[in-house]
Amino acid sequence: MKKTLAAVVLTAMLSPLANAADYVIDTKGAHAFINFKTSHLGYSWLTGRFNDFEGTFSYDAEKPESAKITVTIDTASIDSNHAERDKHLRSDDFLNVKDFPKAKFVSTKITDKGDGQLEVAGDFTLHGTTKSITIDAEKIGEGDDPWGGYRAGFAGTTEIRMADYGMKEILGPTTVMLELHVEGIRQ
Template identity: 55%
Template sequence: MLKKTFAALALGTALLSAGQAMAAEYKIDKEGQHAFVDWKISHLGYSFIHGTFKDFDGNFTWDSAKPEASKISVDLKTASLWSNHAERDKHIASADFLDVKKYPEAKFVSTSVKSTGDKTADVTGDLTMHGVTKPVTFKATFNGEGKDPWGGERAGFNATTTLNLNDFGIKGPGATSQTLDLDISVEGVKQK
């Protein structure tokens, strides 16, 4: 009887460990600068202004055998915006647009992941920006995973979406500037 109990405990522990080992935790590699939150917006309908947010952090869980169980959370410092033009950056950061003094952070927390192909998925979640929270869906692509040269393990993704600025209480600078394209690229370092 004691042997059967130990065998059952050992099997249960092994199954539980295996289940826990499948979904791994990753920290977005902000320190190594292998992560980007880039944006693009129309300028008067004649060209596009491109920029990035330099300061953000986050993590995700990932299991290639069960991508639907994945989760992601990202916190972004809105004052870290950069568009290669200091005066424009001040204007975008002002109360006219992002109002970074009043709303210093933006946050995305996933609520679902739906596979759409072999390496693609729709990642839906709540985006909080400018004091407003709205559901947003990103089109995500899994780039790959594996060991890195420093003894760690990594997984990488790209994701894109288009935001309607009015949904977040932000008035674009003109009729052609009411939507903002986001292009996110991240590498995550597996946590031990």
């Protein structure tokens, strides 16, 4: 009887974990992107991306709120399609990549809002400062790929303010909008 009860309890505890799958974000195949957009003097948009990052996530379609996400960004990989501007963005005036070569996001809570809509809360560390952010996300899809693997894809947006991360706001209050596209390969 004790063995049966222990088996039932153990199975109940492990069942939620058994359905979650682990994924590696497909940066090698260029199926994931971290893009940014910020106002340029109020006249136009400055856009760009981070070219080098890596991450993992666990996901269970039956329990999306149990997902876990970790992403690490190489801040020196910032790319606004202008070499001199990128050099300035890497400098002490902004990202200070010499002292802060990595940015990192670690999820802390996922809220399933229904119909594939998710609210992803987590800790974002940038420029040596960690703040809680929320990403409005959506599940794009999941399924078998043509190479015998299985993939899941998501997109999301969030906004951060440079001053919140100890960076100078040379031209006034600066908000940066982040647009995320993540496709993971199940491991």
